[in-house]
Amino acid sequence: MSLQLYSYQEGILAQLRAGFASGHRSQILVAPTGAGKTEMAIALLEATRVKGNRSAMVLDRIVLCDQTSARLQKYGIDHGVIQSGHWRYRPYEPIQICSAQTLEKRGHFPGLKLLIVDEAHQTREMMKHFIKNNPDVRVVGLTATPFTKGLGATYTNVVSSVTTAELVRLGRLAPLRVFIAKEIDMTGAKKVAGEWAQDEVTTRGMKITGDIVAEWVKKTHEVFGGPRKTVVFCSGVAHGADLAQQFAAAGYNFVSLSYNDDDQFKADAIAEFSKAETTIHGLIATDILTKGFDVSDVMIGISARPFSKSLSSHIQQMGRVMRSHPGKEFALWLDHSGNYLRFQDDWDDVFDNGINELDDGREKTKKELTQNEKEAAKCPACAHVWPGGADTCPCCGFVRARRTDITAVPGELQELAANAEKQKKQEWLSQFVGFAIEKNRKPGWAAYLFEDKFGQLPKGGLPDPAEPSPEVRRWIKSNFIRKAKGKQKEAA
Template sequence: MSLQLYTYQEGILAKLRAGFAEGHHAQMLVAPTGAGKTEMAIALLEAAKARGNRAAMVLDRVVLCDQTSGRLQKYGIDHGVIQSGHWRYRPYEPIQICSAQTLEKRGSFPGLKLLIVDEAHQTRAQTIQFIKNNPEVRVVGLSATPFTKGLGKTYSNVVSSVTTGELVRLGRLAPLRVFIAKEIDMEGAKKVAGEWSADVVTERGLKITGDIVAEWVKKTHEVFGGPRKTVVFCSGVAHGADLAQKFGDAGYNFVSLSYRDDDSFKDDAIKEFTKADSSIHGLIATDILTKGFDVPDVMIGVSARPFSKSLSSHIQQMGRVMRAHPGKEFALWLDHSGNYLRFRDEWDDVYENGIHSLDEGREKAKPEPTKAEKEAAKCPKCSHVWPSGTDTCPCCGHVRERRNDITAVPGMLEELAAANAAKAQQREWYAQLLGYAVAHNYARGWAYHKFKEKFGVEPKFRDVMPLEPTAEVGRWIRSRNIKWAKSRQRAA
């Protein structure tokens, strides 16, 4: 089976090559879960080999090394795995797969010309030092969530040309259908370095185990007519064990996995869960399964591990259930953690606009929505999250009534109408800027930055289709281009 890339993947690789030609030593390839980062990495490894160069991909777990090796084997690409006792130890091969720990122990990699770092947002000090000590090696970091502070000190260029929203529209990812369920109460909980402590999260998560199981039973039957493959992200080891027991009491086979379990036990459970006719209804994860877990027919995700600031963990968890699969029209997301509303603005931005720079400071503790805001954000009939810009629930069709508290205030209706008109105009502009970007083969981020230049705010619109620019929009773009050209002339 030969490796075939999508058009957007070819475009990303072309941008990486252009970045190296411009003198960037280390670049970050940013793409959502499901975009095919491993396939793009394999294409880079194969291209390096074709030019007579040595290339390596470094991963932070042995099981991920095995998975990547298996992917290379599927495409018929010869390679070696640098791992103690590994059956594919072939140090003479131009392409090598190795664990981060192995690379750190070696300290050097003679003749290496290209290094690909998987999950590059999880910075390991020794790997960063290796990159700095070997400026002759071209480096590509892979990440869907490059929010770790300090990444910009290692990676000088960001390459990203596809967003989660675009992949959903292309059918490469499944959209989420989100329900807000009974939430773990974190009011007044202790924090360590801005994040809720694991012990407190576990203690409070145990209090609603029964609600989590009952909600899953209810929703899986309402939506699918019966159980479907599920991944539960729990609050801690004790919480996972309690959930597994209560799911079992309800007649369902859920297996709890954590960092404390033997690797062979975890591997066997995941292998069984991967089968189309698996005897396991769900996996319960404690701080695992947020990377290297690829089971596309998972239909349900349960969020039961609250995060105060870790947007990356929230996005990684949702990505586990968004992979496309034949017949999978959507994935169900049951939120008991409060994370979806807590990170909604940031998620909407990443979903539609992607990520174009590092060290953005996204990973900060988020203010908690009020109880009133939480209630207003979900359908009172089915608890589905209200989408922006509509009063009709997309799940059950319920139409919410809005209390009009401003009708008795002179001038307020006119002000509201003007605000709505301004928002509609901004949406039109954004759609036309997208249309211009498509027509000129620009990345979607171009429209994002031009909109921000025009209106001074970020475009936070969902499902905007590109439109042909009007004469007004065209004139504005030309004026910006002329201004930019003149500034370049003055600089020269």
């Protein structure tokens, strides 16, 4: 089977080559989970081999080396795996696969021209030193979540030209249907470095194990008519074991995986789960399933591991259930952690606009929503998340009434609609002015943003500035990206 790339993948590789040509030695390729980063990496490895040069791909775990080796073998590309006793140990091959741990032990990689670093957001000191001390090696880091502090010191250029929204439209990813379920209560829990302590998360997660199982049974039957493949992100090893027991008591086979299990057991469980006619209804783990887990017919994800600030982990987890599969129109996301609402603004921005710069500012403790805000964010009938600005639930069709002090008769509807539109434009203009002042630009710059948004310049003078809302900020960022891409196409 020969390697065939999609047009957007070819475009990303062209951007990487242009980056190298302009002097960037170390670049980071940012693309959503499911965009085919491994395929793009393989294309780079093969292109380097064709030119007579050596290349290597470094992965975070040994099991991922085997997965990548299998992918290369599928495409008929010769390579070696640098691992003691590995059946594919072929140091003479120009393409090599190895784990970060192996590279740490070796400390060097002679004759290398290209190094690809998987999961580049998980910075290892060894990797940073290797990149710094080998200036003749070109480096490409791969990640879906480049939010780690200090990445900019290692990678000087960000290459990203496809968003999650675009991949959903292309059918390369499945959209999520999100339900807000009973939440693990983290009120007053202690934190370590801004994140909730592991023992607190585990203890509190176990208090709602029964609710997690009951909600899954309810939703999988309501939506699919029976059990469907599921991955559960639990709060700890003990929580995972407790969940497996209670799923079993309900008549379902869920297997809990943890660092306590040997690699062969985990590999065998994932292999069985990957089968179309598997005997396993679901896998449960804390972190194991967030890296390199590629089972595309998973239909349900359960979030039961609260994060206070780790947007990266939240996005990586959702990506595990969004992979496309024949007949898969959507995936369910059952949120018991509070993560979806906690990170919703950031996730909406990443979903629509992608990531075009290294921004470690996203990884900070999020403000907790009040109970009223949480209730207002979901449908009171089915608990599906309300889409922005909508009054009808896309899942069950429930229509919520908007509170208003205005009483209108039919003849006044047109006038009220016009007034509402005028007020909306005025609010946006005020926030554009606030944004201009925030960026040390002249207030008049807001008029051009207004024209881009509404197709006309504002009438009259500029209003007083207002704090830009997350929605306005997302639109401004998206507008900047759209214009930049337009200029790139014109230049080409």
